[in-house]
Amino acid sequence: MTGLTVLPLATLVGPVSVAHYLVVGAVLFVAGVACMAVKRNALGVLMGIELVLNGANVNFVAFASPYLQADGARSLGLDGQIIALFVILLAAAEAAVALAITLNFYNNHATVDVDRADDLKG
Amino acid sequence: MDPAVRLPLLLGLAWLVPLASFVAILFFGPRMGKHGKNAAWVATAAIVTSLMLSLMAAGTWLAVHPVTAPAHGHHGDAHAAAGQDEHGGHAAGHHGHAADAPPAYSGDWYTLYQGGKLKLSIGWYIDSLTVLMFVVVAFIATCIHVYASGYMHDELHDVTDHEVHLSTGGHLHRPGRFPRFFQALSLFCFSMFGIVIAGNLAMVFVFWELVGICSWFLIGFYYERKSASNAANKAFIVNRVGDFGMLIGLMALWGALGTLQFTDMFAAVRPAPDHALVVPASMTNWLLFIAGVGIFCGCVGKSAQFPLFVWLPDAMEGPTPVSALVHSATMVAAGVYLVGRFFPVLSPDVLLVIAYTGAITLFIAATIALVANDIKRVLAYSTVSQLGYMMLALGVGGWVAGLFHLVTHAFFKSLLFLCSGSVIHACHTNDMRKMGGLARVMPWTAYTMLVGCLAIIGAGIPFVIGLSGYYSKDSILAQALSFAQANPRHSVLFYAVAGGAALTAFYMFRLWFMTFAGEPRDHHVHEHAHESPTVMVAPLVVLSVLAVAAGWTIGTFGIANLLEQARPAGTAEGLTGGFAFGQTLTYPAEHLSHAEAIHRAATWTAFGTALAGVALAAVMYLWRLVSPDVVATIFRPVYAFLAGRWYFDELYKAIFVVPALGIAQLASGADRGIIDRIIDGLAWTARGLAGIDAWIDRTLVDGLVNATANATWNAGIALKRLQTGRLRQYVVFIALATVALFVLASLFMRVSHAG
Numbered sequence: 001m002t003g004l005t006v007l008p009l010a011t012l013v014g015p016v017s018v019a020h021y022l023v024v025g026a027v028l029f030v031a032g033v034a035c036m037a038v039k040r041n042a043l044g045v046l047m048g049i050e051l052v053l054n055g056a057n058v059n060f061v062a063f064a065s066p067y068l069q070a071d072g073a074r075s076l077g078l079d080g081q082i083i084a085l086f087v088i089l090l091a092a093a094e095a096a097v098a099l100a101i102t103l104n105f106y107n108n109h110a111t112v113d114v115d116r117a118d119d120l121k122g
Numbered sequence: 123m124d125p126a127v128r129l130p131l132l133l134g135l136a137w138l139v140p141l142a143s144f145v146a147i148l149f150f151g152p153r154m155g156k157h158g159k160n161a162a163w164v165a166t167a168a169i170v171t172s173l174m175l176s177l178m179a180a181g182t183w184l185a186v187h188p189v190t191a192p193a194h195g196h197h198g199d200a201h202a203a204a205g206q207d208e209h210g211g212h213a214a215g216h217h218g219h220a221a222d223a224p225p226a227y228s229g230d231w232y233t234l235y236q237g238g239k240l241k242l243s244i245g246w247y248i249d250s251l252t253v254l255m256f257v258v259v260a261f262i263a264t265c266i267h268v269y270a271s272g273y274m275h276d277e278l279h280d281v282t283d284h285e286v287h288l289s290t291g292g293h294l295h296r297p298g299r300f301p302r303f304f305q306a307l308s309l310f311c312f313s314m315f316g317i318v319i320a321g322n323l324a325m326v327f328v329f330w331e332l333v334g335i336c337s338w339f340l341i342g343f344y345y346e347r348k349s350a351s352n353a354a355n356k357a358f359i360v361n362r363v364g365d366f367g368m369l370i371g372l373m374a375l376w377g378a379l380g381t382l383q384f385t386d387m388f389a390a391v392r393p394a395p396d397h398a399l400v401v402p403a404s405m406t407n408w409l410l411f412i413a414g415v416g417i418f419c420g421c422v423g424k425s426a427q428f429p430l431f432v433w434l435p436d437a438m439e440g441p442t443p444v445s446a447l448v449h450s451a452t453m454v455a456a457g458v459y460l461v462g463r464f465f466p467v468l469s470p471d472v473l474l475v476i477a478y479t480g481a482i483t484l485f486i487a488a489t490i491a492l493v494a495n496d497i498k499r500v501l502a503y504s505t506v507s508q509l510g511y512m513m514l515a516l517g518v519g520g521w522v523a524g525l526f527h528l529v530t531h532a533f534f535k536s537l538l539f540l541c542s543g544s545v546i547h548a549c550h551t552n553d554m555r556k557m558g559g560l561a562r563v564m565p566w567t568a569y570t571m572l573v574g575c576l577a578i579i580g581a582g583i584p585f586v587i588g589l590s591g592y593y594s595k596d597s598i599l600a601q602a603l604s605f606a607q608a609n610p611r612h613s614v615l616f617y618a619v620a621g622g623a624a625l626t627a628f629y630m631f632r633l634w635f636m637t638f639a640g641e642p643r644d645h646h647v648h649e650h651a652h653e654s655p656t657v658m659v660a661p662l663v664v665l666s667v668l669a670v671a672a673g674w675t676i677g678t679f680g681i682a683n684l685l686e687q688a689r690p691a692g693t694a695e696g697l698t699g700g701f702a703f704g705q706t707l708t709y710p711a712e713h714l715s716h717a718e719a720i721h722r723a724a725t726w727t728a729f730g731t732a733l734a735g736v737a738l739a740a741v742m743y744l745w746r747l748v749s750p751d752v753v754a755t756i757f758r759p760v761y762a763f764l765a766g767r768w769y770f771d772e773l774y775k776a777i778f779v780v781p782a783l784g785i786a787q788l789a790s791g792a793d794r795g796i797i798d799r800i801i802d803g804l805a806w807t808a809r810g811l812a813g814i815d816a817w818i819d820r821t822l823v824d825g826l827v828n829a830t831a832n833a834t835w836n837a838g839i840a841l842k843r844l845q846t847g848r849l850r851q852y853v854v855f856i857a858l859a860t861v862a863l864f865v866l867a868s869l870f871m872r873v874s875h876a877g
Contacts, residue, residue, distance in 0.1 A: 033853065033857045036849075036850065036853040037850050037853045037854045037857065038850065039850070040850070045849065045850075045853075048853075114848075114849040114850060115848055115849075115850065117847070117849060118846065118847025118848060119847065120845070120847055121845050121846050121847025121848075
């Protein structure tokens with residue numbers, strides 16, 4: 001009865017709605033997570049992070065778009081887009097920091113294999 | 123200023139100044155100059171201050187109570203000041219046959235406790251006896267302080283005591299104890315002044331014990347020497363025996379009269395107006411007798427009377443200035459002084475006990491002195507003997523005679539002791555058999571000592587003039603004769619005094635001849651002998667002047683007349699009574715002994731006996747016509763008995779010391795065998811219980827704590843594996859966990875919504 005229920009596939013065959021966007025976002029998200037989980041290259045992991053963040057961004061924008069809402073009163077208005085902009089901004093900052101870490105790591109270990117970065121293991 | 127205010131102030135200050143000196147030396151002694159050299163100055167300054175204050179007090183006294191010739195039984199010249207007694211016990215202005223109370227001032231500085239009739243206070247009782255004793259004690263103590271500052275100079279640097287053999291084979295080497303000596307000397311003077319000024323018996327008792335402990339300090343000054351520490355303990359313990367009797371006396375008086383104030387006691391036992399001795403309603407004859415004998419017991423201990431005189435000769439282990447102080451004006455004088463002070467309360471029976479004790483003491487001590495070879499021991503036994511004289515004089519009713527002899531004896535005995543100290547200082551030995559001919563090398567000491575010897579035997583030109591002992595000893599003889607005439611059954615007392623006088627003359631001149639006259643017996647000793655330094659000779663000269671002059675009466679002023687002023691009310695009248703010995707005793711009034719017939723007989727007796735004694739001594743030791751060794755051989759058993767000092771020490775050892783040690787051993791055995799066993803058993807039990815407790819602690823309590831710690835530790839180890847350090851794994855975990863949480867949450871939400 002709420003959005004938490006699993007969406008019925010039938011919804012997808014209708015006109016383009018929030019659900020379609022959510023599916024795209026979910027695909028992006030899962031791809032990102034899979035990318036983070038399987039890539040040994042640190043840069044690949046960073047790319048996975050970007051995918052995850054952007055998957056979330058798609059959801060924000062979808063929820064905020066007035067065109068996708070049957071009932072405009074329930075949209076997030078401009079908040080979704082603004083949060084998406086924040087996410088992009090933070091992703092850029094995070095990428096800069098992460099790349100710096102990676103570069104440092106490379107300097108120290110002559111590799112960017114994240115499996116080799118286990119200095120803090122218990 | 124009113125003498126009632128001024129006298130306690132002056133004498134109180136004189137009393138407290140030595141205490142200040144004691145405290146100062148106690149805390150700062152070692153820092154007073156090099157090795158505490160200036161402690162002597164502090165102590166001497168204190169005692170000189172006391173002397174000055176005492177002399178001022180004497181001046182104050184004499185200004186108010188000029189010394190007059192004693193009025194025998196007439197009360198025409200009643201003292202205007204009579205009845206200044208603050209307690210108001212004796213109102214002024216008696217009439218008729220009423221005896222006048224002597225002028226006396228009493229009061230309390232501080233009341234420690236008062237509850238019901240019980241009162242403990244620090245107070246004063248001042249009459250001419252108090253003032254006189256203050257002057258005498260302070261004067262002699264001053265001489266002795268000056269003398270000691272020279273005599274004790276060995277203590278100014280490290281001392282090697284050749285009489286102490288260490289287990290390692292060498293002699294004891296110790297730092298000097300100069301300040302310690304003067305500290306004890308000051309405390310001693312303070313204690314003695316306390317006895318003299320005390321206004322009640324409780325206070326007397328306190329200072330009595332303080333004197334005892336001071337004597338312990340001083341006799342045991344060389345405490346590393348076994349003999350010295352034994353002598354100190356002996357003096358202290360023997361005095362305890364006497365003090366036990368004194369406590370009984372105190373309790374009897376307190377219980378019956380409810381007071382220990384002198385004025386109140388005198389008023390109870392000798393009530394106004396005639397001050398005759400009556401047994402108070404709250405007492406019986408026997409109780410009064412026990413009280414008197416009890417107090418006298420204390421005096422027996424302090425004044426070294428038979429049977430407790432054994433401590434005094436041993437007390438010679440102390441430094442010689444101590445002997446001089448202890449045996450002339452202070453400790454031994456305290457007993458005689460107390461008998462004198464307490465005299466009004468003593469019943470005829472008690473007086474008889476005192477007289478016989480004195481007679482036995484004087485005879486035993488004099489006979490032992492005949493054969494002693496240690497110069498200080500001769501003087502020690504002479505002291506005991508003279509104390510016997512004083513006690514006997516008091517016991518036959520000669521109140522003035524006894525105390526007069528106390529004062530004159532204080533002068534010549536301190537002189538004799540200081541002279542002997544000078545001899546010992548020069549010869550480094552006490553043994554008279556190694557001396558002889560010393561008069562040539564140390565004339566000052568020799569001739570001042572001759573003055574002392576002449577004074578103690580009572581030398582003088584009969585009826586014209588004499589040394590101090592002449593007057594005091596004559597008055598004792600006269601009173602003893604007077605008593606013997608009144609009580610023919612007790613005439614042995616007179617013979618004891620007369621015989622004692624001959625013995626005194628013999629042993630004193632034996633001492634002088636052996637030490638100073640004839641040819642040197644030991645050339646080694648003689649060659650090293652030298653006259654003592656001025657600081658030691660000066661007191662000898664001063665004291666010898668007083669030993670000569672202390673007995674003189676100039677005009678009406680003299681010590682005897684001054685003492686007459688303090689005569690306790692009612693005792694001028696003589697005394698009759700007695701129940702304890704089944705006979706009536708008659709104590710003739712003391713002024714009756716001044717009667718021409720008695721006085722003449724006594725003087726000739728004294729002169730004759732003394733002359734005989736000196737002559738015999740001269741025959742044996744000066745001209746050596748009769749060898750002492752031959753005499754000793756002829757009378758071998760007697761000689762051995764006397765040289766063994768009547769075997770009193772052995773007797774006491776067998777009767778008291780050995781059983782006491784046996785009991786101590788038994789107690790120690792019981793302690794070790796029974797009490798220690800019980801305690802050990804308790805300890806073992808406690809230890810066993812503690813073991814169980816420790817086991818519980820270790821296994822249960824510690825186990826619990828350790829188990830918790832182990833569990834935590836293992837959990838940590840187990841969880842540590844999760845931290846693989848593999849980034850990719852973490853991502854998978856996060857993803858899976860998120861999904862799992864999501865699934866769980868949605869499941870629960872579903873359930874709750876379904877509900």
